[in-house]
Amino acid sequence: MENNQLLQIRQALHQIPELGFQEFKTQAYLLDKIKNFKQTHLTLTTWKTGILVKVHGTNPAKVIGFRTDIDGLPIVEDTNLPFSSDHEGRMHACGHDFHMTISLGALQRLAEQPITDDVVFIFQPAEEGPGGALPMLESKEFQAFKPDVIFALHVAPELPVGTVATKPGLLFANTSELFIDFVGKGGHAAYPHLANDMVVAASTFVTQLQHIIARQMDPMSSGVVTIGKITGGTVQNVIAEKARLEGTIRTGEPGAIDEIKHSIETLAKGFEKSHHCQITIDYGSNYYQVFNHEDFVDKFREIITGTEHIWKEAAPAMTGEDFGYFLRDIPGFMFWLGVESDYGLHHSKLNPKEDALLKGVDIVELTLRKLTEV
Numbered sequence: 001m002e003n004n005q006l007l008q009i010r011q012a013l014h015q016i017p018e019l020g021f022q023e024f025k026t027q028a029y030l031l032d033k034i035k036n037f038k039q040t041h042l043t044l045t046t047w048k049t050g051i052l053v054k055v056h057g058t059n060p061a062k063v064i065g066f067r068t069d070i071d072g073l074p075i076v077e078d079t080n081l082p083f084s085s086d087h088e089g090r091m092h093a094c095g096h097d098f099h100m101t102i103s104l105g106a107l108q109r110l111a112e113q114p115i116t117d118d119v120v121f122i123f124q125p126a127e128e129g130p131g132g133a134l135p136m137l138e139s140k141e142f143q144a145f146k147p148d149v150i151f152a153l154h155v156a157p158e159l160p161v162g163t164v165a166t167k168p169g170l171l172f173a174n175t176s177e178l179f180i181d182f183v184g185k186g187g188h189a190a191y192p193h194l195a196n197d198m199v200v201a202a203s204t205f206v207t208q209l210q211h212i213i214a215r216q217m218d219p220m221s222s223g224v225v226t227i228g229k230i231t232g233g234t235v236q237n238v239i240a241e242k243a244r245l246e247g248t249i250r251t252g253e254p255g256a257i258d259e260i261k262h263s264i265e266t267l268a269k270g271f272e273k274s275h276h277c278q279i280t281i282d283y284g285s286n287y288y289q290v291f292n293h294e295d296f297v298d299k300f301r302e303i304i305t306g307t308e309h310i311w312k313e314a315a316p317a318m319t320g321e322d323f324g325y326f327l328r329d330i331p332g333f334m335f336w337l338g339v340e341s342d343y344g345l346h347h348s349k350l351n352p353k354e355d356a357l358l359k360g361v362d363i364v365e366l367t368l369r370k371l372t373e374v
């Protein structure tokens with residue numbers, strides 16, 4: 001695929017970001033592109049809004065999987081790009097438009113020239129939430145295509161184009177979403193003593209949450225609690241009867257997430273008494289850590305070393321990825337792909353460099369061709 005085709009695809013996908021399990025236009029677009037590839041070696045199936053495409057190998061001994069996430073985020077884009085999102089309040093702010101384009105580019109090359117082994121291209125919905133990996137992994141459609149080894153990439157805005165970074169073991173954190181609802185007693189702004197103010201309760205709760213990390217968690221362990229959204233109240237001169245916090249918990253160890261949840265629940269019980277309110281906690285979706293298999297990281301390092309691409313040893317990050325569920329079941333690895341942007345992942349001004357697209361296709365194709373020799 002020519003570079004200008006990659007740009008066209010990326011820009012078209014960038015305009016149609018959709019939330020998890022609503023990726024209908026995205027799925028239709030991907031299917032349309034795949035139908036135009038050479039079909040001789042391809043078998044395709046869909047699962048919900050996802051797609052699985054097998055490229056049959058010339059003399060297969062195993063199946064290699066490459067997974068791509070396809071959903072966007074509920075963010076208002078602020079890039080001013082001519083191909084900005086057409087979907088109000090939705091943006092590909094996590095680079096999944098890049099991931100899909102790279103995957104299509106590599107799929108097209110493999111369809112033209114298959115490798116010895118079978119290759120499965122996995123287009124997975126709902127990575128940002130509520131989590132498509134686990135139900136996809138358990139589906140009969142996936143089980144029929146199940147790879148013996150799997151890998152995936154994620155764009156890294158802080159790394160230069162041409163760089164790949166990963167590490168053996170823990171790469172991404174364990175995560176849990178966090179939704180906390182407060183219900184108290186509303187009232188007139190002038191009579192706080194006759195009401196139970198949920199804006200005060202919720203905002204105090206936010207600051208107390210940070211004490212769990214700073215003062216209850218083992219400092220040698222690692223954790224993050226971020227509240228990304230606060231809502232509450234109705235108007236400026238009414239004491240709020242309801243408030244809601246929306247956030248996420250991240251830890252470096254799977255068990256630590258339960259300890260943080262326990263501390264949050266204890267804190268909530270105290271708040272119910274001291275702020276005279278009811279608190280309901282919902283943990284939404286939870287992702288298992290991305291834990292890379294050492295042998296495959298070693299192999300990937302060998303593949304990259306000596307090429308034009310730059311290898312970098314990564315540090316573990318508190319980002320989450322439901323690709324961790326695939327790696328819990330199937331050996332493999334995930335890596336960061338440098339895309340250089342002044343603004344990071346989940347920022348409304350994220351603007352990765354498009355010359356990373358061709359690099360990404362080259363790296364994925366090279367990795368597939370070398371993994372077939374293992």
Ligand SMILES: CC(=O)N[C@@H](CCC[C@H](N)C(=O)O)C(=O)O
Nearest residue numbers: 128129175176177248319320321
């Ligand atoms: C790579 C990346 O940014 N992934 C997301 C995954 C979100 C999982 C879930 N919605 C949560 O917030 O816990 C991330 O925010 O790290």
